[in-house]
Each structure stands twice: as C-alpha cells, then as structure tokens.
Amino acid sequence: MSELSEIKVERQAGGWVWAIVSARAGGAKSVFLRQSSEAFPTEEAALHNAAKALQEQRVAPPGGDSA
Numbered sequence: 001m002s003e004l005s006e007i008k009v010e011r012q013a014g015g016w017v018w019a020i021v022s023a024r025a026g027g028a029k030s031v032f033l034r035q036s037s038e039a040f041p042t043e044e045a046a047l048h049n050a051a052k053a054l055q056e057q058r059v060a061p062p063g064g065d066s067a
Helices: 045-058
Strands: 004-010 015-024 030-037
Touching: 004 045, 015 045, 030 045
Parallel strands: none
Antiparallel strands: 004 015, 015 030
C-alpha cells in the first residue's frame, strides 16, 4: 500500500497549528497521524516544527519505542 504524508498548517485563535495526515493512493480516506501540541507565532515556525515531527515519525522504529 502506497502512502504519502502531508503537512497541513492553519491559523487559529492562538496562533499557527499543524497536522500530519497520510493520503493513501487510490482515493482511500486520509488518516490523521499527528498534530501540534502548541500554537506557533508564525506559519514558518509551525511548518518547521511539523517538518521536524514528520522526520522523527519516518525514522521511528516499528511499534514506536526502541527501549
């Protein structure tokens, strides 16, 4: 199964927040993977934090924790 992760950023009352969703091939429903736990003062700061979180998710071992 082919999946592509996508970062979505939006401005809310407290600042900029992000979410990472997995867009599946073939038009299947997207799956929510992760979201920011805080609001950021700028869109750029939110995107930077989201990209970092996405990279961490990609290198995480299967099952999450390596301990």
